[in-house]
Amino acid sequence: MVYKSPRKVAVEVLNNVVGTKKPLKFALTENILSMFDKADRAFLLEVIYGVLRNLYYIDWLLEDFYKSREKLSMYTINNLRCAIYQLVFMHIPAYAVANETVNVEKSFNGKPNVVNAILRNFLRKYQADEIFRITEQMQTDNKNLSVVYSHPEWLITRWLKRFQLNEVKALLKANNEKPPITIAVKPEERQMIGEYFTQKGFKVSFSKHVASGLIIEGQGYEIRKTLKESPFFWIVQDEASQLVCFLLEPFEGACILDACASPGGKTLLTAALIKKGTIICIENNKKRLENLQENIARVKKFLPDVEIQPILADICQISLKKHLDSLGFNTHKFDRIILDAPCSSTGVIRRNPDVRYRVNEQEIKRLSKTQKLMLENVSQFLVKNGILVYSVCSTEPEEGEEVIESFLQKHDEFSSIKKLRTYPHIDGMDGFFMGKLLRIK
Ligand SMILES: C[S@@+](CC[C@H](N)C(=O)[O-])C[C@H]1O[C@@H](n2cnc3c(N)ncnc32)[C@H](O)[C@@H]1O
Incomplete structure (x- = not known):
């Protein structure tokens, strides 16, 4: 296999994510990761995630050393960002970082002399411990939260209006920490699977x-x-x-609608919890529907008594009755509905560090309108005494509480049973809003 330098690939991935705003999860594929051995893969991940979690801070550190930043290509800028991350956060010796960074620059036919000069000047000015002193000082002064924690100012301003300063800092910090890998299994198999992983050497x-x-x-x-x-x-x-799936109170034999289903996490865990029943899952994006179908196909053998039917459709325009008739269903109402709506993803920044640089405030307002429309549409498919759970992985009230409140103002046939918020810095979980509604008439 041709040797690929993880430093070079890190720069290429960052060009896609920071440059062309491709989501990290599509830019850093399993194929790319499989090109490396364990040590190089760990290095690649550390540099990419590290740069993204500290982008504004690294840019702030570099600011004084550019003569004319606008003349440098995205490659050179990302190459320098990777170098600073290695120096400041990974404590890799300066000579190694400088040599490798210059080599990567040469491989891009970039500006090795400029890169070399910037790094030398940087190293002349800063010792690593000095940088930490400056950062600590910035943190205690509560100045430049946006720079220190690399989050956009508008988002921090929003959070400061709703939370105490200490809480905002804890949230910003949690968003920059590596989250745990969590899996869902059948509850009755959890003990056995825990032992399986322990035997394989995992904690x-x-x-x-x-x-x-x-x-x-x-x-x-x-x-x-x-x-x-x-x-x-x-x-x-x-x-x-x-938690969304448990809030739904799924029961054996239930007929469930998952209105925004791909990649299928909630569909599949709910299927495992009901053991027997039907789940209709709607997805309006063709590629994402294929992904959902692949995920269903992978686990279907473990769910023999649950019928899972994916449908390509827009939940705001769908003629569900027509679809269900053509599939041979004699029911047009559901015992349970999950509406896990598309959202700003501000609650999952710790898993997707690039989200903070893509989302903007106007987007939140636009999403809120869509979410209200979606809830309006799907609610008509719920049976009396049925439960609908609305969820979003967003920290923002326009996408959570406000969607539920505006719906309830128009619908006295529904009542709210529970509203729940989770946060990474409080619960150690992703930031979600969940609203549980009961149809009373
Ligand atoms: C938050 S994701 C759902 C995640 C999924 N519930 C899970 O747990 O894996 C929202 C999904 O809704 C889809 N979507 C967006 N607008 C839609 C619409 N109008 N109708 C149906 N699906 C839609 C998106 O393509 C996306 O796959």
Whole structure:
């Protein structure tokens, strides 16, 4: 196999994510990760995630050393960002970082002399411990939270309006910490699967929040490899996302609608919880529907008595009756509905560090309108005494509480049974809003 330098690939991935705003989860594929051995893969991940979690801070450190930043290509800028991350956060010796960074620059036909000069000047000015002193000072002064924690100012301003300063800092910090890898399994198999992973050399703990959750320590790639070879039902899913399925009060024999289904985390865990029944899952994106179908196909053998029917459709326009008739269903109403709506993803920044640089405030307002429309549409398909759970992985009230409140103002046939918020810095889970509605008439 041709040797690929993890430093060079890190720069290429960052060009896609920071440059062309491709989501990290699509830019850093399993194919790319499989090109490396364990040590190089760990290095690659550390540099990419590290740069993204500290982008504004690294840019702030570099600011004084550019003569004319606008003349440098995205490659050179990302190459320098990777170098600073290695120097400041990974404590890699200066000569090694400088040499490798210049080599990567040469391989891009970039500006090795400029890179070399910037790094030398940087090293002349700063000793690593000095940088930490400056950062600590910035943190205690509560100045430049946006720079210190690398989050956009508008988002911090929003959080400061709703939370105490200490809480905002804790949230920002939690968003920059490596989250655990959590999987969902059948609750009755959790003990056995915990032992399976322990025997394979992983450290495992049980979720305190959900009976299906197992937290596995280790490198994500290695865990996924072990999972793929394992003989039981599993899905990678944060505890907060699993909680949505429990809030739904799924029961054996239930007929369930999952209105926004791909990649299928909630569909599949709910299927495992009901053991027997039907789940209709709607997805409006063709590619994402294929992904959902692949995920269903992978675990279907562990769910023999649950019929799972994916449908490509827009939940705001769908003629559900027509679809259900053509599938031979004699019911047009559901006992349970999950509406896990598309959202700003501000609650999952710790898993997707690039989200903070893509989302903007206007987007939140636009999403809120869509979410209200979606809830309006799906609610008509719920039976009397049925439960609908609305969820989003967003920290923002426009996408959570406000959607539920505006719906309830127009619908006295529904009542709210529970509203729940989870946060990474409080619960150690992704940031979700969940609203549980009961149809009373
Ligand atoms: C938050 S994700 C759902 C995650 C999923 N419930 C899970 O747990 O794996 C929202 C999904 O809704 C889909 N979607 C967005 N607008 C839609 C619409 N109008 N109708 C149906 N699906 C839609 C998106 O393509 C996306 O796959």
